[in-house]
Amino acid sequence: MASTSVSISGQQNRVKDSCRFCGSKARRTFIDLGMSPLCESFPGPDEIQRGETYYPLHVYVCEKCFLVQLDEFEPPDKIFSQYAYFSSYSDSWLKHSEAYCGKMTEALGLGPQSFVVEVASNDGYLLQYFAQRNIPVLGIEPAANVAKVATSKGIPTLVEFFGTALAEKLAGEGRQADLVLGNNVLAQVPDLNDFVEGLKILLKPDGVLTLEFPHLSRLIEHNEFDTIYHEHFSYFSLLTTVRILEAHGMKVFDVEQLASHGGSLRVYACRAEDATHPSQPSVRSLLDEERKEGIASLESYQSFAKKVRETKLALLDVLLTAAREGKTVAGYGAPGKSATLLHYCGITRDLIEYTVDRNPYKHGRFLPGNHIPIYHPDKIAETKPDYVVILPWNLKKEIVEQLQYIREWGGKFIVPIPKAVIL
Ligand SMILES: [Zn+2]
Numbered sequence: 229m230a231s232t233s234v235s236i237s238g239q240q241n242r243v244k245d246s247c248r249f250c251g252s253k254a255r256r257t258f259i260d261l262g263m264s265p266l267c268e269s270f271p272g273p274d275e276i277q278r279g280e281t282y283y284p285l286h287v288y289v290c291e292k293c294f295l296v297q298l299d300e301f302e303p304p305d306k307i308f309s310q311y312a313y314f315s316s317y318s319d320s321w322l323k324h325s326e327a328y329c330g331k332m333t334e335a336l337g338l339g340p341q342s343f344v345v346e347v348a349s350n351d352g353y354l355l356q357y358f359a360q361r362n363i364p365v366l367g368i369e370p371a372a373n374v375a376k377v378a379t380s381k382g383i384p385t386l387v388e389f390f391g392t393a394l395a396e397k398l399a400g401e402g403r404q405a406d407l408v409l410g411n412n413v414l415a416q417v418p419d420l421n422d423f424v425e426g427l428k429i430l431l432k433p434d435g436v437l438t439l440e441f442p443h444l445s446r447l448i449e450h451n452e453f454d455t456i457y458h459e460h461f462s463y464f465s466l467l468t469t470v471r472i473l474e475a476h477g478m479k480v481f482d483v484e485q486l487a488s489h490g491g492s493l494r495v496y497a498c499r500a501e502d503a504t505h506p507s508q509p510s511v512r513s514l515l516d517e518e519r520k521e522g523i524a525s526l527e528s529y530q531s532f533a534k535k536v537r538e539t540k541l542a543l544l545d546v547l548l549t550a551a552r553e554g555k556t557v558a559g560y561g562a563p564g565k566s567a568t569l570l571h572y573c574g575i576t577r578d579l580i581e582y583t584v585d586r587n588p589y590k591h592g593r594f595l596p597g598n599h600i601p602i603y604h605p606d607k608i609a610e611t612k613p614d615y616v617v618i619l620p621w622n623l624k625k626e627i628v629e630q631l632q633y634i635r636e637w638g639g640k641f642i643v644p645i646p647k648a649v650i651l
Pocket of ligand 1: 247251293295
């Protein structure tokens with residue numbers, strides 16, 4: 229296991245322009261994607277007549293600990309208090325969550341005497357499966373609108389931001405957990421050290437923590453630059469994750485590589501002093517793999533920008549050709565990542581007329597910045613576009629299956645990442 233050679237700096241006394249984890253001022257540009265609006269704010273018809281704020285999407289890598297990071301320009305309560313992302317709208321994500329629940333229940337022997345806490349529990353998409361097995365659960369979710377949906381499903385949910393203060397309060401009430409989990413939340417935490425310390429406090433002495441997050445190695449390998457947006461402050465390799473958890477008295481004892489979100493990691497961790505979870509060979513072997521890829525050397529981070537620019541040019545080639553030929557182009561999906569993709573590539577309504585989404589919250593609203601309108605998915609069958617651009621490319625398989633009917637009028641799909649292809 230990698231040793232911790234970095235000290236921690238708290239958010240309160242964090243120096244501006246310094247590393248979110250180790251506090252070092254030595255940061256280099258990883259990629260500069262220009263300016264973009266907040267990606268989860270979908271303006272309504274009244275709001276599009278007003279201006280929108282754009283923020284820099286300039287990503288750095290720390291020379292000391294290799295954490296890839298973006299500075300925060302807005303406090304989290306502005307970004308996350310009315311979140312438009314409801315996890316339950318993705319069938320594949322629900323299946324993934326149900327399988328996880330079965331696996332963990334068996335591995336840890338969870339039952340009515342256990343306690344499972346999910347941080348950033350969204351609309352209860354995952355905890356519902358534990359609740360169905362009579363395992364007591366608690367969700368923690370700062371976005372009031374999505375937390376409300378969870379509560380209505382019978383999933384107890386605290387509408388709060390997670391950190392040491394809340395963890396200490398729960399531990400003080402004797403509510404430490406056998407299983408603490410956080411899926412796709414670690415990236416969204418501005419005060420990383422306070423959050424990770426809180427996770428440890430919430431664990432019972434023999435409790436298990438699992439965290440899922442997009443794997444930085446896959447982001448680099450597959451040009452997934454559109455997963456960089458203002459809501460994602462940090463981007464993790466296993467190496468940095470192990471260092472961060474170790475700095476907070478935890479150890480990673482297992483890791484799995486998952487296909488979700490373009491290639492994710494699920495790490496399993498416990499308290500450093502807990503001997504009941506021996507270290508699995510998976511950890512050492514993935515750390516070795518990352519080192520071979522160059523995750524601990526600055527050079528490997530510096531070739532990324534060139535690949536990303538080529539991806540932009542390839543997508544513009546496809547869309548400009550379609551436009552010149554007088555073809556109609558619609559989008560499918562309105563994921564957060566479409567904001568980065570479309571703004572970096574300079575794509576507006578003249579290249580993608582509209583998009584559709586299954587989430588009714590977004591119907592009648594617009595994508596941020598470029599104001600591409602969002603409709604109900606039926607719009608595609610009504611207007612029969614020549615091309616459909618799959619904006620959540622990580623769900624490409626599921627979407628191509630659902631939309632097979634576009635073949636009836638000769639419709640084709642455009643998948644923008646890793647490099648634009650027509651299917
Ligand atoms: Zn650092």
